[in-house]
Amino acid sequence: MKKLMVARISFLSLILISLFSNTDSAEAIEPARAELAAFEAQNVKFLEVTSGLNQPLLITNASDGTGRLFIVQRAGQILIYKNGALLSTPFLNIQSIVNSSESEQGLLGLAFHPNYETNGRFYTLHTDQNKSIVLSVFTRSSTNPDQADPNSRVTLLTIPKLYTNHNGGTLAFGPDGYLYWSTGDGGSGGDPDNNAQNLSSLLGKILRLDVSAASSYSIPVSNPFYTNPNPSVRKEIWAYGLRNPWRFSFDRLTGDMYIGDVGQSKQEEIDFQSANSNGGENYGWRVMEGSLCYNPSTGCSQSAKVLPIAEYNHILGCSITGGHVYRGSQYPQMNGYYFYGDFCSGLIYVLHNDLQMGGDPY
Secondary structure (H helix, E strand, O other): OOOEEEEEEEOOOOOOOOOOOOOOOHHHHHHHHHHHHHHOHHHOOOOOOOOOOOOEEEEEOOOOOOOOEEEEEOOOEEEEEEOOEEOOOOOEEOOOOOOOOOOOOOEEEEEEOOOHHHHOEEEEEEEOOOOOEEEEEEEEOOOOOOOEEEEEEEEEEEEOOOOOOOOOOOEEEOOOOOEEEEOOOOOOOOOOOOOOOOOOOOOOEEEEEEOOOOOOOEOOOOOOOOOOOOOOOOOOEEEEOOOOOOEEEEOOOOOOEEEEEOOOOOEEEEEEEOOOOOOOOEOOOOOEEOOEEOOOOOOOOOOOOOOOOEEEEOOOOOOEEEEEEOOOOOOHHHOOEEEEEEOOOOEEEEEEEOOOOOOOOO
């Protein structure tokens, strides 16, 4: 049975607001209400664990068994939270090469190599003084595991841009071991250069790279456009038609991908890609904004475009931040729920997608 359940939780009141389903069956909706009772106000609380941060925009770990949390600050620092405290010395400080002068610029992404424990490699995304988005690889210090080696940096790929906004900004290793990278459409408003639909541009895309080499990348032969005979088509592209996919993640149990794509003026959306996908999805922008026509404003073609599994209008928020599917053991009632938020409204949403097992999720 196909059903999609969404709840909204306020940062302040933590009240369960709404529940939706794409089935007309009341019998299917009632169990969903029972499941989502776990997210009512008396059952959901927030706990502050540290303070004194400056514009943190990502928390991740190195999967190295140390239990450390790495906190990315927009201006260009990566901090470590270890043994219940924030370390005074940053793990990495590259503020001198990061341009964070505009609100969507800065040190945006961080991912640790799946073999980080042995090879010490990690990857960053930042915007530079030329508005470009830069993918770099670093290695940790050989003498102090709580320090990176700032002199180890190698630039892997630079994507030029004309505008300061819409930089995307997620790096994540997929279940296949490849590095995935979300890029925005390049900025301004309405994608004036139509980058997201242009397969000759790396903007407005999810890219998929093989970074098994220490100081370079290659293109996986299984990428969807690898055998395209047109030399202008960028073979790094895994999926396209995205406006500003600020955050995406993989469900660590199923391998499915969830993409939070920031909308233009009406709709915020969550896009979905099954773990068995061969890539090549077109998520619609700038032809479509969510499930709505954008360019043209009416009568647009939905042919060969993948519609979002969830969306909300700008009454509820104006800038989606994609999150994660919970797969922990401490709160079993949250297992399988996708948590995400909205930057403008300060709301946290929770979604359960019963369509995760593949096929057409719409």
